[in-house]
Amino acid sequence: MTQNISRRDFIKVTTGIVGGLIGLAIGLPIVAYLLSPSLRTSEDNSTIDLGPLEKFPVGIPTKFEFTRTKVNGWERTATNYGLYVVRRINNEVRVFSDICTHLGCRVSWHPNQEHYISPCHDGHFDLLGNVVSGPPPRPLDEFVTHIENGNLIVSLPPFKRNN
Numbered sequence: 060m061t062q063n064i065s066r067r068d069f070i071k072v073t074t075g076i077v078g079g080l081i082g083l084a085i086g087l088p089i090v091a092y093l094l095s096p097s098l099r100t101s102e103d104n105s106t107i108d109l110g111p112l113e114k115f116p117v118g119i120p121t122k123f124e125f126t127r128t129k130v131n132g133w134e135r136t137a138t139n140y141g142l143y144v145v146r147r148i149n150n151e152v153r154v155f156s157d158i159c160t161h162l163g164c165r166v167s168w169h170p171n172q173e174h175y176i177s178p179c180h181d182g183h184f185d186l187l188g189n190v191v192s193g194p195p196p197r198p199l200d201e202f203v204t205h206i207e208n209g210n211l212i213v214s215l216p217p218f219k220r221n222n
């Protein structure tokens with residue numbers, strides 16, 4: 060037994076199906092776009108590999124800069140890190156932040172004075188980041204490090220040291 064449908068019904072059904080498909084084609088990407096940030100996880104910014112420890116000269120602070128981006132839902136935060144790697148004779152390594160502990164200016168190493176100097180208010184720090192003179196209230200912040208397969212691994216973020 061065959062059932063005939065009217066031309067009007069056929070057009071209604073076809074229009075409904077085509078309309079639904081167009082709605083899905085437009086709506087799904089929008090829904091995916093709206094939901095995707097909440098499903099995204101933060102970038103793992105807990106460590107950074109600075110490469111072979113051997114490449115850092117002994118007793119001379121070596122500057123290293125990098126940017127890490129953290130995604131948290133809709134929020135995207137880029138943080139610029141600057142650090143100094145100080146390798147000692149016995150392969151002990153210390154890594155200091157280049158952010159002055161006074162008001163946050165970037166310090167730079169001055170080999171002739173053997174100090175890190177903050178250009179803003181003339182804060183001075185020694186090779187191991189201890190305050191020598193000026194207004195900084197505490198030593199340069201330091202990073203936890205470890206050696207993995209001969210490479211220097213730095214954990215973020217740096218920690219505050221006491222005087």
Ligand code: FES
Pocket residue numbers: 159160161162163164177178179180181182193194195
């Ligand atoms: S910001 Fe470094 S001494 Fe003031």
